[in-house]
Amino acid sequence: MVQYKITYFDSRGGAELCRLVLKAAKVDFVDERLTGEEWAKRKEGMPLQALPVLTIDGSQVICQSAAIARYLAKENGLMGANNLEALRIDEVMEMFSEMVQRELIKIYMVKDNEEERNKLVKTFVEGPMKKYLTFLEMRLKENKDGKGFLVGDKLSLGDLAIYDGLSLLTALLVNVDPFEGRSLLKEHQSRVGSVPEIAEWVSTRPKTKF
Structure with missing residues (x-):
């Protein structure tokens, strides 16, 4: 089973749609919420130095919230029938x-x-x-x-x-x-x-x- 982690701040913001997709699809995920101090330490290592990011199986780290939401929707039958x-x-x-x-x-x-x-x-x-x-x-x-x-x-x-x-x-x-x-x-x-x-x-x- 694929393992997902969504990393964002402690807010709904740009990550909430991705969270909603996974919840609607009944898919477990790690909801990682960073403090400002934690973000300052990890920012340089993030794609485009921005959040949210989706980590897939602990290795692939993907950014851009809309792209993440669409991917998760496609993977879980939530992107329409045609x-x-x-x-x-x-x-x-x-x-x-x-x-x-x-x-x-x-x-x-x-x-x-x-x-x-x-x-x-x-x-x-x-x-x-x-x-x-x-x-x-x-x-x-x-x-x-x-x-x-x-x-x-x-x-x-x-x-x-x-x-x-x-x-x-x-x-x-x-x-x-x-x-x-x-x-x-x-x-x-x-x-x-x-x-x-x-x-x-x-x-x-x-x-x-x-």
Whole structure:
């Protein structure tokens, strides 16, 4: 049996989607969480000097969180039943990557400056957030009228990406409810969160803000 270790900091951040994939697939893994001091000592030896990394069988060390998540999904039947379903999953993955890089990182970087943060949040909520959430609702509705999962008849990486991405959005925006007036997204979030393996992980994982 393949042995996996995910190394990251003590937060959800860029590693959580990979953790969710393994939990959904019922695959055991080592959840290694580094302190700042530990990271300073090990940084030089990491690919691209960045986290997260996936260690496979104690030897292969792979970086880039989205690449890791896709690999783990493919290995465990969570990347769709065909290339078109995989494309739809990739589309959602890229959407969240765009949202984080273009919008959320700016908000996170000024989290200690309340005035500037509030300005950026207002701009995001009134513009880009509507565009992204409307897109997600459209894609969900295209499969079984939004009453199931993103693609096919079962949970996939796409559903986990939506669940993780909207959880991050909720935590970052604090006083903004991204699900307000969006029952389809709210129901999907509840559906994914009710998957036994996901529910158990969320209830027992280390409690962190992000």
